[in-house]
Amino acid sequence: MDFAYDARTEELRKELLAFMDEHVYPAEEVAHEQLAAQDSPWVHPPVVHELRAAARARGLWNFFLPDTEHGAGLTNLQYAPLAEIMGRSPHLAPLALNCNAPDTGNMELLAQFATPEQKARWLEPLLNGEIHSAFAMTEPGVASSDATNIETRIVRDGSDYVVSGRKWYISGAMNPDCAIFIVMGKTDPDGADVRRQQSMILVPRDAPGLTIKRAMGVFGFEDHLHGGHAEVVFDDVRVPASNLVGEEGGGFAIAQARLGPGRIHHCMRLIGMAERAIELMCRRAVSRTAFGKSLAQQGVVHNWIADARVSVEQLRLLVLKTAWLMDQVGNKGAHTEIQAIKIAVPRAVVAILDRAIQLHGAAGVSQDTPLAELYAGARTLQLADGPDEVHQRSLARRELKRYV
Structure with missing residues (x-):
């Protein structure tokens, strides 16, 4: 490597x-x-x-x-x-x-x-930055970390599908430029294979029956620039059958294909957030005086900065290894590493941001620095795309198989 x-x-x-x-x-x-x-x-x-x-x-x-x-x-x-x-x-x-x-x-x-038609209608405008989109999977009524729990129904009715359900924390949905929702629901809720019950379908924002019910806060932040996070109701929303993505029953596999790159992209950006936090820590330490000497002369501050630098260097190498593996053997071949970074990176970056906030005192929790908002985003990523415990469970099972 x-x-x-x-x-x-x-x-x-x-x-x-x-x-x-x-x-x-x-x-x-x-x-x-x-x-x-x-x-x-x-x-x-x-x-x-x-x-x-x-x-x-x-x-x-x-x-x-x-x-x-x-x-x-x-x-x-x-x-x-x-x-x-x-x-x-x-x-x-x-x-x-x-x-x-x-x-x-x-x-x-x-x-x-x-399909080529779906790409022409939705992918091309997204690539050109003309519209935005949302991915509607998480639901308030079930543990959505287990995708087999999803309750939203996608029912075939002649040449259409009818979508019914309630989703929340649907990122980007508050922005009126969010023109298309990719919705995950069940087309075969009684199917024997629990991983073939789900499908994905494209639902335009202006489809009758789609209601943006409310904005969802994250630690008090509403993330306006990214279009917020919304609770969305699908009340017998009717769309053409041609809006189905892939085949019926393929939703679970499509979700897994989507989440691999998404997880590593989050981790890549998190390292940048940690670097910004270290920079702010150092600038604060050399410019602030307490108890007769600068914060940069306090031993505990030395420890915080040193530990942050060590963590970032370790995390970057693990993320780069994961990226290299994904390029060499594909997402499935890098499955263990993708799970490892999803566990390790948000956890470590949250700790770095916490120390940076502590070093800034009251300013650290205020709107005068980006630290509080960065902390909210990093902490949320211990839940998004699967909570830490789900990845730990899967990774541990993979390790244990080697000894059974």
Whole structure:
């Protein structure tokens, strides 16, 4: 395994770092000011559209898709350091480059499983940044970490399917530009194989019976720039049978294909969040005095900074190894490593952000630094895409099989 960045990655890193300094970081405060001044906090403020235009003009666009037909043709190993840089401003940078979740996972899903007609109607506008999308899987009434529990029904009725159910924490759904929902539900709830009961279907936002019921907060934050998280009701929503993604009963397999890249993308960005936290810790430590000396002279602060640096270096290597394996042997071959980073990275980054908040005192929990919002996002990722315990259970079973 050679983790040295190749020439193309180095060139893109240089371009992206310059873009962050020149455009993204200065736009952070502007974005929040513009959101506060708007009638709706869910509409992208003008600075977001300016960032997206500037990024696309510089060729910083759709890095996440590995094929040259739809994306930049980067491998996972090439994309990892770019996603890390974007993670330093996770609410603006991925959005500026059209590399933001859940659109990335949805575009990957459509690129892999959609029909040519579905791609023309939904994938192309997503790739062009003309619309946004949502992935509707999680439900409030069941433990959705076990996808076999999903209760939403997708029932065939002649040339249509009828979708009925309630979803929540549907990311991006509050943004009116979220034009399409990929909905997971059961087409065969009584099927013998519990992993062949689910299917996925495309539901346009304007379909009769689809209701955005309310916005869901995350530790008090509503994540306006990413379109928030919503509770969504599907009340006998009728869509053409041609909106089915893949085949009936293929939803579980499609979900697994979507989640592998999604999980590593989250972990890549989390490392960037940790790097931002370390930078803020160091700047705070050298500029703040307490009990007659700077915080940088306090032994406990030395320990926090040193431990943070060690953790980030370890995590980066594990993520790079996972990216390399995904490139070499595919997502299934890297299954154990994907689970390992999903467990290790959010947990460690939460700890780093917690120390950074502590070092900033009251400012750390305020809106005057990005730390509180970064903490909320990192902590949530211990639940999103499967809680830690689900991954621990699966990984442990895989290890134990070697000894049975």
